[in-house]
Amino acid sequence: MTTQQDVKESLKRGGYIADEAIATAVFLALRMQKPILIEGPPGVGKTGLAKTLSQVLDFPLVRLQCYEGIDEGKALYDWEYGKQLLYTQMLRTQLDNQLSTATDLRDAVEKLASEESLFFSENFLVQRPVLRSFLSEKRSVLLIDEIDRSDDEFEALLLECLSDFQVSIPELGVLEAINKPLAILTSNGTRMISDALRRRCLYLYINYPDVEREVAIVRARFPEICDELAHQMVGFLRKARDLNLRKPPSVSETLDWAEVLSILHIDKLTPEVVANTVGVISKHQADLEKVEELATEELGQ
Amino acid sequence: MERIISRFVSELRKEGLRVSPGESLDAVCALALGNMANRESVRELLRLTLVKNVNDIPVFDEVFNHFFNSYPDGRGLNVANLLDESIFGVDGEQMLGTNPEMINENMTLANVDAGLRPEDLKDLVALKEIDMDQLDGSELDIQLKGYRGVMEAPRPSNRMPQGPITTAFKPPLMSQKRDITFSQREIEEMEDAVNRMLLRLKKDIRRIKNMENRGKIHVIRTIQKNYRNGMVPFLLALRRKRKQKPRLVVFCDVSFSVSHAAHFMLLLLHTLHNRMMDVRSFIFNAELAEITEMLTNTPINNMLDAIDSGDIVNLDDNSNYGKVFLKFKDKYFDNLRGKPAVIFLGDARNNFNKANEWVLEQLREKAGYMLWLTPEDRDLWKRGDCIIEKYGAYCDRVEEVKSVDELNLIVEDLFRNIYLEDEHRAMRSIKRVDDEDEYDYRDYYTRGKEQTPPRFDTEISRHW
Incomplete structure (x- = not known):
């Protein structure tokens, strides 16, 4: 991919309609080998972008879902204690043979110590997502999802990985990435991400798309929805977003709704249609009424 | 280009955005890589690299509009145009008589002159800037505005909540x-x-x-936690008060x-x-x-x-x-x-x-x-x-x-x-x-x- 336009088009082939900012961000991330930090309201396609990228670029997707209390054992690497123990047990006789030649205690200890590196080798290293994506044969897409759910400590842990694409393991030394992955971090903004992490990333804010882009998104995913209906749907949902709902309908709701409408073979929106399918667009009881009211107002005549 | 960017970054800083030198470097790098066909794509490139917080985006847009609109001849120059012009300057003889507007439209940095060294470019851009300083109504406004910013030194994250409450x-x-x-x-x-x-x-x-x-061991939890290690207490579970x-x-x-x-x-x-x-x-x-x-x-x-x-x-x-x-x-x-x-x-x-x-x-x-x-x-x-x-x-x-x-x-x-x-x-x-x-x-x-x-x-x- 040599220009933003290329990026845009290949994303489109994967069914993801990108705007200028998104295409530019992806293009720069690929060229400058920098992670992208994506913020925006839920359901506007932050995770979707990573998935589509892995599909169109043919990079394997390595996903790390963050949660409160995630640590390096879950994200970077871990030692397989059980396996280490088991090996120690099974190699017991071997070790005995080795040590039986030792003349005194000091000698035995030295012999044992020379074999120590065997037990802290990559054989016993469990690769967790970050390390796995660094060491994978093929360049991969590393998706660190909902980073705002993790703690500050974890964020700090990621700094080294994301700026230098390397992981330091005390027993083994520094493991450098074989293929630097395309790292994508997403955040819903429930917590402020530290400036240190922001500085290491390109920052992309994805907001709700404009009418034409949203219509294009619907049409790309569900070609059977005619242009007129798509416009009607998108127009209605945009008004619904201004209603100050508890959970405003996002693009993922638009797509769900489009799917429902295409299954039901509906080609025009009426208040009844909205009332029957309102559960797809709004996810709170208090919101249901507001949306239905809007439907009678907007689509009543 | 580096000069322009660093001037732009200092404008941003005066408005309270925190931009690190590393980010300015990123911006320069991004401009070199990216396609600077029009104003909007330059804006995108700079925004992606310089702004790291959604609250700062409006401020960035404002500064961007002021900064790249206030060039002397009122044509609303932007970085892309400016660079193209400087190239026009270098290759002046070769392109003499061609309408600069037209050149701006159909050429980009890459295909004009491969032999152009970055140093040449920088000098020319610097020349351009001296012009700008001598003027001018709107430019003066920004300058003033900039100084106001220095006095108040607002931090971007505080900017919003301070006002109305x-x-x-x-x-x-x-x-x-x-x-x-x-x-x-x-x-x-x-x-x-x-x-x-x-x-x-x-x-x-x-x-x-x-x-x-710290230090009080919860025996049962420790055993449970070390089940897969054959009950050998590698990992300790500590007692904790609720x-x-x-x-x-x-x-x-x-x-x-x-x-x-x-x-x-x-x-x-x-x-x-x-x-x-x-x-x-x-x-x-x-x-x-x-x-x-x-x-x-x-x-x-x-x-x-x-x-x-x-x-x-x-x-x-x-x-x-x-x-x-x-x-x-x-x-x-x-x-x-x-x-x-x-x-x-x-x-x-x-x-x-x-x-x-x-x-x-x-x-x-x-x-x-x-x-x-x-x-x-x-x-x-x-x-x-x-x-x-x-x-x-x-x-x-x-x-x-x-x-x-x-x-x-x-x-x-x-x-x-x-x-x-x-x-x-x-x-x-x-x-x-x-x-x-x-x-x-x-x-x-x-x-x-x-x-x-x-x-x-x-x-x-x-x-x-």
């Missing part, structure tokens, strides 16, 4: 009708401020928690003299309630009413309406602290539990009623901490009917609060106190809530006998 806190003119409802934005800002406060607190509290209880939520009792005077401070106090409590602690809230004037239920169940604006229309306590009366305290003692004293921290918000103007300060003396025995907040200046405390000195004698602390920021700081401070306090109190308190309570030890041995351990483990444990 503080202004709304000022007491209104007497003639004005009281307008108390909060706009959606104010509520959001308050939540934002509280969130940040909670975050800061959380860190402290976590540190305190981590410091305590923390009780701190309790807080708040009294708000809602008489006219302090109502504005009270409203913000209520909003603050509303946001804090249930997230961090148990709050019992009371409002009073000449009478006392508990509004804890309302705080949880009704939207804040409806509640304030109810308070203001006098549905809960009669607003026409003058505040009577003595009577209120007496009532509190009669009605609520008995079910006051867990050594709450008590906050009073009021000016202690008792309208020459009976003070009944002995109630506070008794309350002090039940409370873990007592804090009195007043919106009045310290100078005024001794004048008129103010008996804050009398009441203040029983409090751990008396403070004046004038703005939301101050209020936030004090509440934050209080939390630290409560949590730290809690540590000491837990030491001497008789009933301690421990994690152990969850476990029933009575069947521990029988449980062990009934279960036959898996074969894998017996193997290993025999060897060990």
Whole structure:
């Protein structure tokens, strides 16, 4: 991919309609080998972008879902204690043979110590997502999802990985990435991400798309929805977003709704249609009424 | 190009954005890589690399528009054009007679001249800039604006919340009708401020928690945790006390003299309630009413309406602290539990009623901490009917609060106190809530006998 336009088009082939900012961000991330930090309201396609990228670029997707209390054992690497123990047990006789030649205690200890590196080798290293994506044969897409759910400590842990694409393991030394992955971090903004992490990333804010882009998104995913209906749907949902709902309908709701409408073979929106399918667009009881009211107002005549 | 970018970055910094040198380098790099066909794509490239916070995007756009529109000849130059022009300068002979506008349209940096060295470019751009400095109306504006920025030095993240909340806190003119409802934005800002406060607190509290209880091993948990390691305790599980939520009792005077401070106090409590602690809230004037239920169940604006229309306590009366305290003692004293921290918000103007300060003396025995907040200046405390000195004698602390920021700081401070306090109190308190309570030890041995351990483990444990 040599220009933003290329990026845009290949994303489109994967069914993801990108705007200028998104295409530019992806293009720069690929060229400058920098992670992208994506913020925006839920359901506007932050995770979707990573998935589509892995599909169109043919990079394997390595996903790390963050949660409160995630640590390096879950994200970077871990030692397989059980396996280490088991090996120690099974190699017991071997070790005995080795040590039986030792003349005194000091000698035995030295012999044992020379074999120590065997037990802290990559054989016993469990690769967790970050390390796995660094060491994978093929360049991969590393998706660190909902980073705002993790703690500050974890964020700090990621700094080294994301700026230098390397992981330091005390027993083994520094493991450098074989293929630097395309790292994508997403955040819903429930917590402020530290400036240190922001500085290491390109920052992309994805907001709700404009009418034409949203219509294009619907049409790309569900070609059977005619242009007129798509416009009607998108127009209605945009008004619904201004209603100050508890959970405003996002693009993922638009797509769900489009799917429902295409299954039901509906080609025009009426208040009844909205009332029957309102559960797809709004996810709170208090919101249901507001949306239905809007439907009678907007689509009543 | 580097010059232009660094000038642009310094403009951004004057407006309060924090841009690091590394990010400026990124921007230069991005411009070199990316396609600078038109103004919008340059904007995207710069925005992706220089702005790292969604709140800063409008500021960036403003600066971008000013900065790249204020070039002398009024054609609305941007970086792309400027670069193209400089190339035109270099290759002037070769392209003599060609209309520069046309060139700008159909050529980009890459395909014009591969032999062009970056140094040439820089010089030319620098020349261009000198021109710019000599002028001009709109440019002057920006410069001035820039200096203003230096004076105020706003930090971008503070920029939003500072405005409306503080202004709304000022007491209104007497003639004005009281307008108390909060706009959606104010509520959001308050939540934002509280969130940040909670975050800061959380860190402290976590540190305190981590410091305590170190070293006590929870045997059963440790065994469970090390199941896959053949019961060899590689990983330790430590015992941890379960923390009780701190309790807080708040009294708000809602008489006219302090109502504005009270409203913000209520909003603050509303946001804090249930997230961090148990709050019992009371409002009073000449009478006392508990509004804890309302705080949880009704939207804040409806509640304030109810308070203001006098549905809960009669607003026409003058505040009577003595009577209120007496009532509190009669009605609520008995079910006051867990050594709450008590906050009073009021000016202690008792309208020459009976003070009944002995109630506070008794309350002090039940409370873990007592804090009195007043919106009045310290100078005024001794004048008129103010008996804050009398009441203040029983409090751990008396403070004046004038703005939301101050209020936030004090509440934050209080939390630290409560949590730290809690540590000491837990030491001497008789009933301690421990994690152990969850476990029933009575069947521990029988449980062990009934279960036959898996074969894998017996193997290993025999060897060990």
